Amino acid sequence: xxxxxxxxxxxxxxxxxxxxxxxxxxxxxxxxxxxxxxxxxxxxxxxxxxxxxxxxxxxxxxxxxxxxxxxxxxxxxxxxxxxxxxxxxxxxxxxxxxxxxxxxxxxxxxxxxxxxxxxxxxxxxxxxxxxxxxxxxxxxxx
Numbered sequence: 297x298x299x300x301x302x303x304x305x306x307x308x309x310x311x312x313x314x315x316x317x318x319x320x321x322x323x324x325x326x327x328x329x330x331x332x333x334x335x336x337x338x339x340x341x342x343x344x345x346x347x348x349x350x351x352x353x354x355x356x357x358x359x360x361x362x363x364x365x366x367x368x369x370x371x372x373x374x375x376x377x378x379x380x381x382x383x384x385x386x387x388x389x390x391x392x393x394x395x396x397x398x399x400x401x402x403x404x405x406x407x408x409x410x411x412x413x414x415x416x417x418x419x420x421x422x423x424x425x426x427x428x429x430x431x432x433x434x435x436x437x438x
Contacts, residue, residue: 304393305374311360311389324387326412332360333391334414341410342400349409350398352424357415360389366407371399375433383409397429 314331315324328335341364342349350370361370367384374396381390389412392398400409415421423429 304395305372305377307391307393308372308379308396309391311391313362313387313389315387322387326360326389332389332412334358334360334412336412336414337416338413339410340413341408343408345403345407345409348399348401350400351426352422353397353429354394354413354415354422356418356421357394357413359392359414360412361392362386362389362410362412364408364410366404367402368400368404368407368409369402371401373397373399375430395433397423397426 311332313324313326315322317323326332326336343365345368361383363383364386367382370381370383370390372379372381372392383390403409423432
């Protein structure tokens with residue numbers, strides 16, 4: 297049985313990443329617990345994306361998502377409210393706490409979606425069905 301967790305929607309926030317710009321271009325460096333509010337345990341990125349991604353929520357993982365190239369949209373839902381975020385700036389990340397249902401779509405041809413996560417991958421710690429997610433969330437709301 298999945299652990300019941302309170303809504304974390306209010307904790308979603310933009311993070312301006314430290315970047316240096318000179319005649320050669322931009323350099324953006326990210327340090328755990330200094331520039332972002334998590335300790336990085338895993339980094340992955342999606343590229344050459346041809347269809348929507350996401351469709352899940354993590355029960356124990358906080359993440360920072362960055363459009364390191366191109367653009368895409370992310371719909372984030374907590375079972376009560378939903379918001380679409382435009383991801384198109386490699387100098388900004390979006391902090392997404394655990395138990396937020398994520399759908400990623402509308403990728404540009406050059407999109408690269410980089411994710412920094414505070415846990416190692418464990419598929420059993422994710423909810424991959426909207427219906428199951430709503431059942432878990434509704435238990436918290438009553």
